[in-house]
Amino acid sequence: MTGLEIGIVVVAGFLAGGINTVVGSGTLITFPVLLAIGYPPVVANVSNSLGLVLGSVSGAIGYRRELKGQGGRLVRFGAVAVLGGVTGALLLLVLPADAFEAVVPVLIVVALVLVILQPRISRRLAERGADRHPHGGVPLLVGVFGTAVYGGYFGAAQGVILVALMGILMDEPLQRLNAVKNVFVAIANLVSGVVFVFVADVDWLVVGLLAGGSVLGGVVGARIGRRLRPIWLRATIVVVGCVAIVQLLVT
Template identity: 65%
Template sequence: MSPMTFWESVLVLLAGVFAGGINVVVGSGTLVTFPVLLAVGYPPIVANVSNTLGLIPGSITGAIGYRAELADQGDRLLRFGAASLLGGVLGAVLLLKLPAAAFEGIVPALIVVALVLVVLQPRLSRALAARRTTTAPAHGGPLLWFGVFLTGVYGGYFGAAQGIILLGLMGILMTESLQRLNAVKNVLAALVNAVSGIIFVVVADVAWLPVLLIAVGSTVGGFIGAKVGRRLSPTLLRGIIVVVGLAAIAKIVLG
């Protein structure tokens, strides 16, 4: 393909800012940058790989912005981080080995399930808390670990709305504030993007100019998203999650 024009580069940069911010607050930033890369002429696999690499700095700055909410969650990060890393590796391998249509068909269904979990999380958490005993798993048990692993697979393959899915799963299976869960989500997303990105650099075709532009934009967006997201009430945060999730479904289904 021909090199990007100046205005196409500006568009990619701005998409990176928005994606970095929305990833920190909710997730689904890929649904901003990925279509933009397609629009300026990059093939789908190259666009997906380059997008994943470009969003890594934004995930890192978002996690740094939420460092206060990460206090005393070291054990949780180690537990779920291992699941995310393993899942991210498998997802990246699948992206390079399987046709895109094999996975993209279930993306809308995954997002719908995640949105339902997020909306019902307060009620279901109360119901589950009433039935829990003192021996209940502190970190959601094997079911949540496996769910985080599968989300990592999805994130390594495509990544759109992996944050929504993580928030839904953790919100249902753990008793914890949404902001602290959001902080964990940002770290896990950064790990998935990083490990899959390393694999892509070694074995896949990468368009480095879009990577640089998205990286710069997502870094700025990550700081902005952390400042905004930490001030949102749980109710408003859930509302944003639902709106972004519905937009993600519409983007995928309608193109």
């Protein structure tokens, strides 16, 4: 790897770490970069999953105030994320490479619609006297598992999907949901990455470069994201999600 390529990977990691912390979809920056400089898809996917873990961790630390009082929720979601991440990683090894190509853009579109409509849906539920489960109940756990499976398989925009599900099924401020999302993504990426270590090649130089860049990006992203008003955070999620859809459809 040349000096220029090293710099490009570090910058990509920084941008992905920041975007993942605020919204999600950072993989759509780093994965194409690794492919462009010559890494095979599986090596790029594995190295990318491991390299971005620390960025999600630094983002979660930046959101530590919003995580207060959510310990039990994090344990439940974390356990489900472990199971889903392992399942997704194994599916990547046995399914055709293009198995999810058709469904991924649809998932993101549905998630964005839910993000946009979440305040209205929440008001309608309140008007009808429908009490939402404080932790989302079984439907959310099923959704978290499905999101983790997808995250273990590829992971682009898994944060967008998770925030949309939590916003509909739980009565919590958007920033607190975003904080949970950062922990969830870190666990799902770590678990799938560990699985890949035993069955696929890992480029540890790439992992280190992405980790260094994404840690700094996560810190910056947390500072920016925590200051965004809910309406602007929601708008950012929608914009980044739309960009993700376009990129998935044209690549």
